[in-house]
Amino acid sequence: MFACRRYGRPRRCIFYIFAFVISQLVFILILLRNESYDDLLASGQLHRNNDSGKNYLDWSEFISHRRKGLEVYYQYNLHLxxxxxxxxxxxxxRHCSCDSRPRNLPPPSSCNVSVVISFHNEARSMLLRTIVSLLSRTPKEYLHELIIVDDGSEDVTLLDDLRRWMDVFLGTRDRLGLIFLVNQERMGLIWSRNRGALLASGHHVLFLDSHCEVNEGWLEPLLERLAQDPNLAVSxxxxxxxxxxxxxxxxNExxxxxxxxxxHFHWLRRRLANQELPEMPYKSPAFAGGVLMMSRDWFLKLGGFNAxxxxxxxxxxxxxxxxxLCGGQIEIVPCSRIGHIFRRRHAFDFPPHLDDHQLSSAQETYLHNSKxxxxxxxxxxxxxxxxxxxxxxxxxLAHTYxxxxxxxxxxxxxxxxWYLRHVSPxxxxxxxxLAATGTLRNEDRCLHATHKDSDLILVSCHLSDITQWRMLRSSGQLSTQRELCLGVAIGRRIALAPCGRNGTARMAQQWLRRGTHLLHAETHLCLDNPLKxxxxxxxxxxxxxSQSFQFALEMESRT
Structure with missing residues (x-):
């Protein structure tokens, strides 16, 4: 004010000061409008909706009701x-172009989405974060319903507590259907997803894992692709x-x-075609994980997940x-992003199927499904x-095909x-x-390379982790799945070493097939097992x- 009097223009200065204060208040209000929702959620300070009349469990109370002793299942940092x-x-x-690109979306009345989340023994905080991120970052006009399937979790009150929490969280929000299902006994996530899809009534069904966080703008790019091809499945x-x-x-796109x-699932390197950009949707031989979306009718016509x-x-x-193989395609859409915890080992037990002490229950289940x-x-x-x-x-297997x-x-x-030729070259x-592959049998035992120190031994061919060998057609190298090749070291000693890439190293690891014999190309001697x-x-x-070694599968005739 002193400066205003000094220059003789107090009214103009007061006007500027007042305008500045008003602009700051408007800015703060806009900021609060944009930020307060996430801040309140993150701090767990959402309180009772006075109109609901229902018992409200706040964040800390909700997660405190979990059953103790389940932490070993989660395989992630529960405290954090x-x-x-x-x-x-x-x-x-996602790439910056994803935000500037105009979207050509059909009306919600023709492409709404049912989301199926099935879980077994998931942490309360992780499950709730998955659900709230979905509800908060999905256009509500396209989100038709949420179907949550608890596959026999040991936290028996989880779903009831979750239902009460969501009643208050959603408040007066309409149009969203909520279906809570509990399997009274363990049926498996595959069966649970099929159950959810059968009950779904949206045009599309999204299968979402229970340890995810959806990112902003995740849905629109997927809907856009599905609108162009009803037989497409997107991830x-x-x-x-x-x-x-x-x-x-x-x-990584x-x-x-x-x-x-x-x-076994693997990531494969993507090669860009001419004028193809990394952020463009691209075809994929398989789904990158269990998160996928497709037409519900198309999913059911295909029989869903194999029952x-x-x-x-x-x-x-x-x-x-x-x-x-049956008329559809798979695309991965880089403009759609969903966070997913990739755990280092299984976070749940598998029930045993066989009385086979050489296989774990997890191995039995994998072999059963893969067969x-x-x-x-x-x-x-x-x-x-x-x-x-x-x-x-x-x-x-308890069924026919x-x-x-x-x-x-x-x-x-x-x-x-056709799949090999057109989808997964x-x-x-x-x-x-490959000239030959699989186990390498000598009489009643198989050649095995131990994982600890790569020692070569002959063991029972029925071990669950028995070494699988690959004989390369071009180089004659005989390698394990760990890229170690059988070769001859100093003193004609049989040994495993990293597979050679140059001529000299390859020569020491080159083998020729002579009937059931393995002839070392450099020494012209045969692999032998004269003693145990x-x-x-x-x-x-x-x-x-003792020199007869037979592969489980020979791809070419033996000379």
Whole structure:
């Protein structure tokens, strides 16, 4: 004011000061309007909705009701999850062009979404953060319903507490359907997802894991792609959430989903076509995880997830093969981002199926489900699977494949050879580069490389982790899945070493197939097992049983 009097213009100065104060108040109000929702949620300070008349569980009270002793199942930092709050700000991980690109979305009346979340023994804080991030960052006009399936969790009050919490959280919000389901006994996440999809009434169904956080603008890019092709199935880029620090990192749009001949999921390197940008939607041989969205009618026409698969594992691979062979496609959409915790090991137990002490219950379930996929879809290439997983032959299946054959006939599905040629050339290339593969048997035992120190021993061929060997057609190298090759060291000693890339190193690791004999190309001697657990090189003898090594699968005739 002193300065205003000094220059003789007090009224103008007062006007400027008043305008400045008003502008700051407006700015603060806008800021509070944008920020207060997340801040209140994050701090757990949402209180009773006086109009609801229902008992409200605040954040800290809700998570405190969990059953003790389940922490071992979660496989992530539970304490940190409990302190993060119900929602947090996430970094923007998609390309900047995703925000500026105009969207061509159909009306909600023709493309709304039912979300199915199934879980078994999930932490309360993690489950709630998954749900609230979905509700907060999804356009409500497109979110038709939320179906939550508790697959026999030991926290028996979780779903009732969650229902009360959400009644207050949603308040007077209408249009959103809520369905809470509990499996009284453990049925598995595969069965639970099918159950949710059957009850869904939206045009599209999204399967979401219970340890996710959806990012801003995740839904619109997926809806846009589905509007262009009703037989498409789409998946977001899954941004990894570290299980220890819960830090949210950017997922890699240069990777696509695939699998190997053991029917294990793998990431594959994506190669850009001419004028293709990394942020553009791209085709993928398989889903990158269990998060996917597609037309509900199309999902049900395909039979959903195979109902004979048990508990968890292989369902995304089976659905991916079925989609591609029977008239659909899979796309990953980089402009859609969802955070996902990739745990380092299974976060739940598998019920035992067999009285087989050589296999864990998890291995039994994996072999059971993988055998169904191999028998249903791989045609003559199923021999590759059995060569790499011989224990699967002992797994009994309680059904025939009449339903799958009928579906393949009705939809005029392609043979698996078509998938190798048009969808996953990497898998075809792997097949073509092999001269032989699988276990390497000498009489009644198999050659095994121990994981600890890579010692070579002969053991029972029925061990669950028995070494699978690959004989490369071009180089003659004999390698393990850990990229270690069988070769000859100083003193003609048989040893494993990293597979050589140059001529000299390759020569020491090159083998020729002579009937059932393995002839070392450099020394012209044969692999021999003259004494128990002892491998050496010796002059080749055509009838020597100790020199007879048989692969589980031979791809070419032996000279």
């Amino acid at each position: 999850s409990d302190t993060l709050g119900v929602i947090r700000k996430l970094p923007s991980t 977001p880029i899954l941004d990894p959430i570290d299980p220890k620090t819960l830090s949210y990192r950017r997922g 240069m990777l696509k989903g695939g699998f190997d001949w053991s029917l 004979y698969l048990k508990i968890w594992g292989g369902e995304s691979i089976e659905l991916a093969i079925k989609l591609w 169904i996929i191999a028998e249903s879809w791989l045609d003559e290439y199923k021999s590759m699977f059995y060569a790499l997983r011989p224990a699967a032959r002992r797994i009994p 009449d339903e799958m054959r009928q579906l393949r006939g009705e939809w005029q599905c392609h043979p698996f050879e 990497e898998l075809r290339m792997h097949f073509d580069e 657990d002892r491998l050496e090189l010796s002059p080749c003898r055509s009838q020597a049983v």
